[in-house]
Amino acid sequence: MSKHLHLNAFLMSVGHHEAAWRLPESDPHAHTDIDYYVKLAQTAERGKLDSIFFADSPVLMGDPGRRPSGKLEPTVILTAVAVQTSRIGLIATASTSYNDPYNLARRFASVDWVSNGRAGWNIVTTAGADAARNFGLDDTPDHRVRYEKAAEFVDVATKLWDSWDDDAIVADKELGIHADAAKVRKILHRGEHFRVDGPLNLPRSPQGYPLLVQAGSSEDGKEFAARYAEAVFTAQQTLEDAKDFYTDLKARTIAAGRDPESIKILPGIVPIIGDTEEHARELDAELARLISPEYARKQLAERFKLPIDELDLDSELPADLPTEDDIEGAKSRFTLIVNLARRERLTLRELIARLGGGRGHRTFAGTAVQVADAIEDWFRQGAADGFNIMPAVLPSGLDRFVDEVVPILQERGLFRTEYTETTLRGHYGLARPANQFDEADALVAAR
């Protein structure tokens, strides 16, 4: 555990709470307004946060009546933000199931160039038949197959990113040689899922390649993270579960032959910050009141594969539920939600209210000091290298976090007061990756 914790702001339209858009303060058209996202990013940068993050799936999720739906493509958002900020890290989700490695590797390398080394890629395999049916498939591929494909995808992408040596461009005007062709190479990848010749049509980017992020907590997901991820987002409801996850993933990372410090684990937290604890609870209750239960009930029915008529809002979850093995995506989230409902004996109405803010992530309503305490506690107890901050309401929730919680963490010596690095990896204390094909790099790595 390093001295400083890391903070990522996970941004979602007008907030993570599904009813946030119904508050008087919220602009229900903000989700297609790039200036809105730029301002959020500038707020995060003002707070010296490590990074901002946008989730994504190539499908319209759920009923468009429920909340602002449809999103600007996140690498487009990152690019617009990149040229209007200077330090904040920029992470976006993209799917390994529904992209070509060549195109995606190039797009993230382009964002890394445009941001001068601040790009990060949250690697997801994308569950769900709805997404599959936007790409010529009838249903989502099997979970295990998706992860095998993801591993090969990352392998191809890193080869493409390394297909140019860092010093390939010689720019010799006199001799008329722009790049040394011997330092630009085909990768000739021949795998189970991909055949890609290369080289990439872009020189190696400032970070070498984007920070690799991962957010799946299933068995397959954890194994994948241990091999590839440099930062991990995870949903954890209790300190005990979070510590178990942290210890387990660090051990898996060591087992994969990596330094446990080379992977940063960031549980999600949905802070609802009030002037007093009571005020925070009122805000939370107001948001819960604004949830339309029918949309939420329908989603629960789909998640638990139960007929919607069997879901009584004033009863607990039925005893007979599918197991994680029956679920094709968000496996660990399924288990987390079942455990939460059982542990606290929640009615469906109460469960819906608990899920409204963070969809299974830990919601915490309190004062700025209490939020800072909650963060410090988990950090000091070895449950986290930092946190994935998921404001229930935006922009006000991020403003309050940056203006009220961050200064407390800074006063306690837990968080940077100024940026000391310029790249996303720099913020997370991670090294720039060596080029797997560069002989000089290889010599250094072998020592």
Place this chain on the structure above:
Amino acid sequence: MSKHLHLNAFLMSVGHHEAAWRLPESDPHAHTDIDYYVKLAQTAERGKLDSIFFADSPVLMGDPGRRPSGKLEPTVILTAVAVQTSRIGLIATASTSYNDPYNLARRFASVDWVSNGRAGWNIVTTAGADAARNFGLDDTPDHRVRYEKAAEFVDVATKLWDSWDDDAIVADKELGIHADAAKVRKILHRGEHFRVDGPLNLPRSPQGYPLLVQAGSSEDGKEFAARYAEAVFTAQQTLEDAKDFYTDLKARTIAAGRDPESIKILPGIVPIIGDTEEHARELDAELARLISPEYARKQLAERFKLPIDELDLDSELPADLPTEDDIEGAKSRFTLIVNLARRERLTLRELIARLGGGRGHRTFAGTAVQVADAIEDWFRQGAADGFNIMPAVLPSGLDRFVDEVVPILQERGLFRTEYTETTLRGHYGLARPANQFDEADALVAAR
């Protein structure tokens, strides 16, 4: 022919001339510097141009020693430019052979949102085995098949862009309904090449969808343009050829059931502007001297499918060449180059110098007045609705065009002195497309 002509600036690293990077004034690292592109775009906007354009192919083209190679992904460039300009139109090439319609439709719609209605898509099918081998194929699909797939791709994309009615978002905070689900629809496309359910995960964008641009001048290309394109880039060496092309494509557009004014034809011109005609010719000659003949000779050998040893730089093109039918991509460009070489009896050395600036596009060296005369002449003679300006050297060539040629065209009443519209289609005098699924729109269209 309308009263005003249209001007697009086709931007390519430090200029279209392959040796431009060797000039003392050129920054050989500019091609990965986003600030450089933003400044070029701001210059074009200062000149009140209709649009800027970036070509693209998902492959590293040619020898990286020859010139700055590798490019930032062009929708990334457009996005960075979009948030730092307010009026200039933003066009980028993307391939229908090596993208998924869902992802590409969404990305261009996102750029249209971010730019407030200034996005354009240059639709290409992408020739060449090298590109194919970055996407799991051994060779490029047949020319005809590529164009059939492109037509279906555009069909899918327009359906996705129309999958939300313009007024789908009701944002009723009181009732808790964000979008009217009845105005957001699956497209359930089932075709020869694509199966896509939809809807798009993004509301309909300011222009409805991006301006559709096309640049292929083969038979298949012209038929495709007549059906779909709203702007066409074309390479024409002589006034006669340009008039023939213009007349032919307008007739094909009428035959396809469209208004001939709904398609704007823009031949390329590579202006080399000097203080005097002699000065301009000196600049042209200096650039020609800086071409490394071996790179160019190798490219000619590939283009003409001849052994490189048979290409003598001081002789004319060999008599025995393949025909356009033997060429899989850039068919019309192949014929144009053969005709140019034969017509002017050029040695290979001379041909290489002629191709160095615009790869077959018309190069014109002269004073600003002479360039303006050349533009006015073709425009008034019915050979063009406007021009695709391809500066041989950047940024200086664009600066001179904007500062010296544009004012002459404005004085002559041929070009706007201020923007009167805010969208890319507006600049080109084109109507916002109706939504094919919207009943109110359909009623208007049927009148």
